[in-house]
Amino acid sequence: MVALIVGRPERVEWLRYYAPYTKVNENKIDPEFRGWGWRKPPVEFQPSTFIPQPWTERAFEQWDAMPVLAKLHRPVTVSLTRPDNGERLKRDALNAQLASGWKQATGSLTPQPARLFYDGGLNATPLAELTPALSLAHSSLDLLDSRESYDLTQRLGDTGAASPFVGIALATMASYLNGDTSAVMPLRRKDQATIIAITAPTPGKKPSYDPFTVNLMPQNADSDFAHSSAAFAVRAKQ
Numbered sequence: 309m310v311a312l313i314v315g316r317p318e319r320v321e322w323l324r325y326y327a328p329y330t331k332v333n334e335n336k337i338d339p340e341f342r343g344w345g346w347r348k349p350p351v352e353f354q355p356s357t358f359i360p361q362p363w364t365e366r367a368f369e370q371w372d373a374m375p376v377l378a379k380l381h382r383p384v385t386v387s388l389t390r391p392d393n394g395e396r397l398k399r400d401a402l403n404a405q406l407a408s409g410w411k412q413a414t415g416s417l418t419p420q421p422a423r424l425f426y427d428g429g430l431n432a433t434p435l436a437e438l439t440p441a442l443s444l445a446h447s448s449l450d451l452l453d454s455r456e457s458y459d460l461t462q463r464l465g466d467t468g469a470a471s472p473f474v475g476i477a478l479a480t481m482a483s484y485l486n487g488d489t490s491a492v493m494p495l496r497r498k499d500q501a502t503i504i505a506i507t508a509p510t511p512g513k514k515p516s517y518d519p520f521t522v523n524l525m526p527q528n529a530d531s532d533f534a535h536s537s538a539a540f541a542v543r544a545k546q
Contacts, residue, residue: 312477314380320371326353326362339367375519378480381505384413389499396498406441406501410491413503414447419489419511423482424449425475426493427460427467434495435459471496472504479506481522487514 329349331342341361353362363371386409388397397405414421424442428434439451451457458478460471467474472494479490483506492504 312473312480313374320359320363323359323363324368325349325351327365327368330362330364333364333366336366339364339370341367376509377484377519379507379509380476381413381417381507383502383504384409385500385502386412387500394499402437403441403444406437407445409501409503410442410445410447413505414489414491417489417505417507420447421449421491421505422486422488423456423458423479424451424491424493425458425460425479426495427471427475428495429461429471430466432461432495434493437495438493472502476504476506479504481520483508484515485518485520487512 326349329344329347331345333340333342341364355361386405388402388405389395390397390401396402424438426434426438435451435457442449442451449456460467460475460478464474472492475492475494479492482488483490487508487510489508489511490506492506494502494504
């Protein structure tokens with residue numbers, strides 16, 4: 309079992325005030341809040357829908373120990389339909405809208421995306437739409453280069469509703485290990501496109517530690533693994 313944790317650290321900083329007042333559990337590994345210790349905090353804790361109880365000191369120890377693998381930028385979504393009749397855009401209008409979304413999502417990033425993970429699902433040809441759109445956006449990506457262009461359905465099979473999360477996970481791994489930027493584009497919906505930028509925590513600097521231990525390149529994998537996209541998917545999740 310693995311988990312993809314997306315968080316904004318500053319949103320939980322206010323909870324640190326209450327941590328010293330929480331009870332230390334008998335099982336010191338357990339981070340769950342089980343009541344206050346011998347004294348209660350001077351300022352009463354106010355629960356919310358998303359944070360119903362305080363965090364313990366153990367919870368913050370675990371939180372602080374998690375490495376930041378990437379920065380997830382706010383997704384940009386653009387409509388691919390005409391506002392007057394709802395029909396899907398075609399040719400130049402479609403290219404212009406996709407290019408506009410790409411510029412909004414990546415225009416301020418340094419470095420610019422080194423690779424794109426995209427998925428249009430089965431019986432789709434997203435490359436035919438992305439190539440002219442990214443050219444119009446003056447992107448340096450070569451979508452005919454297998455090291456810069458990753459069609460998830462073509463490479464991994466149909467991942468269904470999990471496709472955006474698969475793309476984000478792979479983009480995180482790639483950008484972390486290379487110290488650069490990746491982009492993810494879920495394209496299964498015909499009425500809109502979403503561009504998600506992923507940047508390394510330290511752009512331009514490759515890490516000294518590889519937390520994934522996954523051989524992403526076929527030439528670096530064992531013979532049984534290199535030719536199996538299914539094995540790749542399972543291996544990447546471990």
